[in-house]
Amino acid sequence: MKNKYILITNMLVNMGIGLIMPITTLYIHNVLHMSLVVAGYTLLLFSGAMVLGNLIGGQLFDRWRSKPLMYISAIIIVIALFLLTLYPYWPIYPILLMLYGAGLGILNASINSYLAFLQKYEIVVIGRQILVWGWPHSYLEFFLVSIFS
Secondary structure, eight states, X not given: OXXXXXXXXXXXXXXXXXXXXXXXXXXXXXXXXXXXXXXHHHHHHHXXXXXXXXXXXXXXXXXSOHHHHHHHHHHHHHHHHXXXXXXXXXXXXXXXXXXXXXXXXXXXXXXXXXXXHHOSOEEEEETTEEEEEOSSOOHHHHHHHHHHX
């Protein structure tokens, strides 16, 4: 598989985001003194912003070049995190968390789209058979490669 280090890094970043959400819930509840229901709704808004960011990032990847899109999303993320450290107060916290989620969504979509763009064809050898893994995929190839690789 081509670009497996980028895929592994992307997976680790997504795992880190998933692991930090319970800590965010505790922060909203214990430090900002909001109820757990409000913390849950805040994380729901974060996830919704991330989904919208994924949709926007996919559309922008089709229209723009990939590297400027990644830089813009990284700038959005850095600005959101910087403002979250400066203003960790309740009324602004969910808005900045949504901005952070949208930036993460755009970055995630642009990285995944870029990797899919680079991964046009891959030759996979299973035993004595050679399969060309490309677009469009056949279900038989997917099944065989996932079982025997």
